[in-house]
Amino acid sequence: MRPSGRAADQMRAITIETNFTKHAEGSVLIGFGDTKVLVTASVEERVPPFMRGKGEGWVTAEYSMLPRATHTRGSREAAKGKQSGRTQEIQRLIGRSLRAVTDLKKLGERQITLDCDVIQADGGTRTASISGAWVALRLAVQKLMDAGAIAEDPLTRKVAAISCGIVKGTPVLDLDYIEDSSADADANFVLIEGGHIAEVQATAEGATYDEEALLRLLRLARLGCADIFAAQEKAVAR
Amino acid sequence: MRPSGRAADQMRAITIETNFTKHAEGSVLIGFGDTKVLVTASVEERVPPFMRGKGEGWVTAEYSMLPRATHTRGSREAAKGKQSGRTQEIQRLIGRSLRAVTDLKKLGERQITLDCDVIQADGGTRTASISGAWVALRLAVQKLMDAGAIAEDPLTRKVAAISCGIVKGTPVLDLDYIEDSSADADANFVLIEGGHIAEVQATAEGATYDEEALLRLLRLARLGCADIFAAQEKAVAR
Amino acid sequence: MRPSGRAADQMRAITIETNFTKHAEGSVLIGFGDTKVLVTASVEERVPPFMRGKGEGWVTAEYSMLPRATHTRGSREAAKGKQSGRTQEIQRLIGRSLRAVTDLKKLGERQITLDCDVIQADGGTRTASISGAWVALRLAVQKLMDAGAIAEDPLTRKVAAISCGIVKGTPVLDLDYIEDSSADADANFVLIEGGHIAEVQATAEGATYDEEALLRLLRLARLGCADIFAAQEKAVAR
C-alpha cells in the first residue's frame, strides 16, 4: 500500500488551469496532486547569440522553487547569488524536452522562454514543469499563429514527463515526496505522444536496478503520460 | 478620469486568500486589482548572528518578481547572480514595516521570514506585499500561540501599506501600472491601525511637490489603509 | 539637552572645500560636523544603454564608506564582492535627488557620475552626500558651460538634504551618530530651494509617529536646508 493509498500504477490528480496570469503569451498552473507549478511562456523577437542568423528560433527554460514551496524553507537562489546544480540540471532538461517537439525552423528567428516556478512541491516538480510547459508553449505558439506571425505549426506533437520509481521493491508511478525520499531507484521519463522517447534519466538511489525493472518503470511511465496527454489536450482545446 | 475609471480616492478590489500553499506556517495570496503577491511566513527556531543571545526574535522579508509577472519578461535574479538595488530596497522596507508592529521579545528567540513573490504585477507590489505579509505573519504567530510556543501575543496592531501619487496634477489612491509610469510624484505609506505612521517614502519623479500635496497623499493613504485593515481583519477571523 | 550640546533646531557646522582633488570635473569635501564625504563629479561623453539615442543626458551616483570611516572597521564591499542593500538604497536616492533638479535635455547626451566616498562617518552621510553632490555637479556643469559644450544651464535650482529625527520624544535637526542610534523615528528630507520637496523618507525605528510629528520634522528640515543652500551658494560663487 502506498502512503497516499494509490495503486502502483495510479497517477495523482492532474489539474491544468490555463491563463493563470495575464501578461505572458502562454500561462498555466499545473498540478500533479499537491505539486503546483506556474509555467509561463514568453515570446521575444530575438534569439541567443549562438543561434543568430540561422533563420531558426530557440526554446529555453528556467526553473525555480519558491523558498517555501517545500516542507522547510530553502534559501532563495537570488539571495545566495547562484543557481544550484540541481536547478541548472532541471532547467536544461526542460528546455531539451520542449525542443524535442518543436520545429525551430518553423518557429522563425524568435525565442520562447518557459519559466517554471514551483509554488508548492510534493515530488515530481520537474515532470510537472515539462508537462505544463508544453501547454504554455502551445498557447503561445497558437497566439503567434493567430496573429499570422507563424505560417506553419512548429509544434505538432505533445511531450509529457512523469517520474516512476522502485519503492520498497515495487515499481510505482508518479512518486510523491514521501515515496521519493525513500525510493531505491528514481526515474524520470520524457515521452512523446505516439510512443517515442525524448529522455530517460533513471538513477539508483539506494539499491541498483536491473533491465527488467527499467522496462517496468518505462511501462508505468507510458500509462501516466497517456493521462497527461489527455489533460493537455483538454486544456488547449478551444 | 483615471484609466481604470476609478474615483481619485478609490482603491482597487482587495482580495486575500489565506492558506494558498500548505507547507508554510502562514500563507496568503493577496490581490490589489491585477497585482497578485504570494506571501508565506516561515518560522525557524534560530535567529541571525547579530541577534543571538538576546532572548529576542527577528522578523525579516525577501521579495522577488517572477520573470513574467510584468508586461515584458525581466531577467531572473537567480540567473543573473544578484538581486537588484530595487529588490533589496523593497525587502528591507517590508521587514522594517512588519518589525514596527512586532514585539520581538514576546516572539522569543526565533525568526519569521516573509517571502513575497509577485505572481502578477500591475503597480503597488511592495504595498500589497506588506499588507499581505501582515496576514501571513498573523497566521504564523497564531499557530505558535495555539501550540503554546508563545505565551503573549507579540502582534497586537495591524500594519498596511498603500501607494498614492500625483497623476496629471491630481492626487490619487492606489496607483496601477499605467498611472505609476506617468506619475509626477509617487508615495508609499506604511500605516499602523489607529493612525500612526511607520514609514513614508514620497519621491518626486517628474515635478517636485509641496507640503500640501504630501498631506493630501497621506489622507488618501489613510482611506486606503482603512479598507485594507478591514480586509485583513476578515481574512484572519476564525 | 542633546549629547552634542546643540539646540533642537541647530545644525552642526557645514564645511565645503571645493576642488579637493584635481582630476575630477567637480570635486568637493563636505562636512556636517565630523561627517566628511568626498564627492567627485565625472563627465563622460556617453549615456547608459537605456538612455541611448534620446538626445538626453543622465546623472547617476555611487556611494561607499571607507572601511574605517566608522567606529569599528566594516568589511570592504569590493572584497566581499557585493554592495550591501543599504549602499544601493543610498546611491539610488542620491542619483534621484540630483536628477530632480537637472534638465536632462539641456545636459545633452552625456553622463555625470557623482561618486560619494565617506571618509569619516558621524551620522547623516547620505544627506551630506546629496548636499555635496549638488556642489560637485554645479562645478562640473559650469566647466561644460565655460567650454561651450552646453548652451543653456541644465541646473537652475539647488537641492539639499538633511536628516531629522525624534530622539527621546523631541524632534531634532541633523542627527549625529549617537542620536541616530537611539532615535524613535529617523527622517531624511531632500528639499529644493524655494520650498518644494524632492523626497521624504521617514521611518519609525522604535515607536511609530503621527502626522504632527512628520510636519514638525519637515519644518526642522526646512531650517537646516536653508543653511545648506547658503553654504552651497558660497562654495560655488566665483
Place this chain on the structure above:
Amino acid sequence: MRPSGRAADQMRAITIETNFTKHAEGSVLIGFGDTKVLVTASVEERVPPFMRGKGEGWVTAEYSMLPRATHTRGSREAAKGKQSGRTQEIQRLIGRSLRAVTDLKKLGERQITLDCDVIQADGGTRTASISGAWVALRLAVQKLMDAGAIAEDPLTRKVAAISCGIVKGTPVLDLDYIEDSSADADANFVLIEGGHIAEVQATAEGATYDEEALLRLLRLARLGCADIFAAQEKAVAR
C-alpha cells in the same frame, strides 16, 4: 562505416596509468582513445555539514575541462567565476555513480573527493571520468585499509560508464567527438559489475527514439563496460 573505422560495437583503446601524480591517495590517467582524464582521489578526515555525526563517510566529485582540452579554447570557469550547468550536472553524476558502489558506513566519517580534470577531450569525458574515478577510489580505499584506518572493504563492486548513441540510424558504442556532434540520440550508461544499472541518461538530440533502440543501446553498453571492468581489474591488481 564509423569515422574512426571502428565496428558499431567496438570500444576505443582503454588505457589506465595509475599513480600518475604523487600527492593524491589515488591517482590515474585514463584514456578512452584520445579522451584523456586525470582523476585523483583525495581523502579528508571530515565530512560535509549535512553528513556530520552520522558515523558515515561521503564520496563526492568535481569535474573540469582544461581550457584547451577541446578543438577551440573554451573560457576557464575559474576566470568566469562560475561553473557551467553542464559541469555541475556531470560532477553530480560522477559522485552519485561512485556512491552507488560505496558502503558509506564502512568508509567511516571521512570524505573522498574525486577530481576529474579533462586533459584532452574527444567525446565521452564523463564516462571516462566515472570509469577512472573507480580506479582512483579503489587505490585510495586500499591505502586506508593497508593503514588499518578501515576494517572492512567499503568498495566490493566495480562501476563503469560508457556512452552509446544512434548515429545515422545505427546504434554505436563509445562515441567520439565527431559522432557525438551528429548523433540523433546520446545515452550514458553507468553499470555495476554483475549486470545491475546505476544510471541511465538517454537523450534524443535530433530524432526521438523508441524502446527497442533504448534496449539496443543498453546491450552495447554492457559490451563496453565488460571491457572497462577488465581494464580496471588489471589496473588495480597487485
Place this chain on the structure above:
Amino acid sequence: MRPSGRAADQMRAITIETNFTKHAEGSVLIGFGDTKVLVTASVEERVPPFMRGKGEGWVTAEYSMLPRATHTRGSREAAKGKQSGRTQEIQRLIGRSLRAVTDLKKLGERQITLDCDVIQADGGTRTASISGAWVALRLAVQKLMDAGAIAEDPLTRKVAAISCGIVKGTPVLDLDYIEDSSADADANFVLIEGGHIAEVQATAEGATYDEEALLRLLRLARLGCADIFAAQEKAVAR
C-alpha cells in the same frame, strides 16, 4: 630633463598628515607630490583562522583607488563585484612589507588591518601606501603600548618604499604618472631602515634591462627611502 623639472635623483615633496580621521587607531594622509593616500590602521582583537591559537598576531592590508582618483574615471570594484588582479597584487605587497618589520609574537593574538585608499593618483600609489602604512601602524602600536595591551615594542624598524624606473634611457627616482606611462623599466623597492631589502619588484615594460641598471635603480631607491624615513620619523615624534 624630467617632465616635472626634477633632477634624476630628486623625490617629489613628501607630506604626512597624522590623525586625518578620528575613529582609526592610526590614521595618516600621505602625499608623494600629487599622489595622496589615506591610510588607516584598525586593531581587532582576533586573528584570521589560519593564525588562531598560535599566540601570534597578524598584519594585513587592503588597497583601493577611489573611482575618480585617476585622470579618467575607473569603475568601482565594489560595483563590479570583484577586486582586480592589480589591486590584489598591491594589497598583498603592502601586507608583506609591513609584516617584514613586525614581530608578530610581540603583537599578541590581534590583527591590525591597514586600509590604503587612494584619494588622488599620480604614480607611486603602492609605494606611498607602504610608506604611509608604516606611520599608521606605528601610531596604532603606540596606542596599544600606551594602554598596556602590549609589553614590548613589536615594531622596532621602519619600512619605506619607492618606485624608480628607466625613462628614455635614464634611471630616475619616484616616477610620476607621465614617467610611469613611458618607462622602459619600472621597479618598486621596499627597504628597511639600516640598509636591508624587504622586496624588489623590477619589471621590464618596453626594453629589458641589465644588472648594472638594476643596481643603479636600487641606489636611487636608497636615496629616496632615506628621505621617507626622515619624514616618517618626524610624523611619529611626540
Place this chain on the structure above:
Amino acid sequence: MRPSGRAADQMRAITIETNFTKHAEGSVLIGFGDTKVLVTASVEERVPPFMRGKGEGWVTAEYSMLPRATHTRGSREAAKGKQSGRTQEIQRLIGRSLRAVTDLKKLGERQITLDCDVIQADGGTRTASISGAWVALRLAVQKLMDAGAIAEDPLTRKVAAISCGIVKGTPVLDLDYIEDSSADADANFVLIEGGHIAEVQATAEGATYDEEALLRLLRLARLGCADIFAAQEKAVAR
C-alpha cells in the same frame, strides 16, 4: 646539505615533452623535478578590446593548480567562484614575461593565450610555467609562420625563469617545496637569453636581505636559466 642532496647551484632535472595534447597550436608538459606543468598555446584571430584596431597582437596567460597538485587538496577556484590573489599575480607575471620577448606588431592582430595548469606541484610552479610557456608559444608561432600567416618571426629571443632563495643562510638555486617553506628570502628571476633581465621579484619571508645577497641570487639564476635555455632549444629543434 640540501634536503634533496643537490649542490647549492644545482637545478633539478628539466624535462620538456612537446605536443603533450593534440588540439592546441602549441603544447608542452614541462617538469622541474617533481613540479609538472601542462602549458598550451591557443591562437585566436582576435585581440582583447583595449588592443583593437592597433594592428598589433597580444599574448596573455592563465594559471591554475589542479586541486590535488599539492600535498593536501586545495579548493577548486571554479567552485569557489573566484581566482585567488596569488593566481592572478602569477598569471599576470607569466603574460608580462612572454610579452617581453614578443614583437606584438609582427604577431599581427591575433591573440595567443598560454594556459598553465599545474598537474603536480613541488615548488617553482610559476617559473616552470614561464619556461614552458616559451616553448608552447614558440611552437604556436612556428605553426603560424609555416602556414604563412606571419611573415617575420615575432619571437627571436628566449625567456626563462627560475626561483632562488636563501635557505638557512645559504643562497640556493631552484627551490623545491621543502626549501620554499623555510626560506628566509625567495626570489623569482625572469631572464632573457643573452643576459638581460625581464623581471626580478625578490621577497624577504623571514629575515630581510642585503644587496650582496640579491646579487648572489641573480648569479645563481643565470646558471639555472642557462640550463633551461639549452633544454628549450632542444625541445623546439626540428
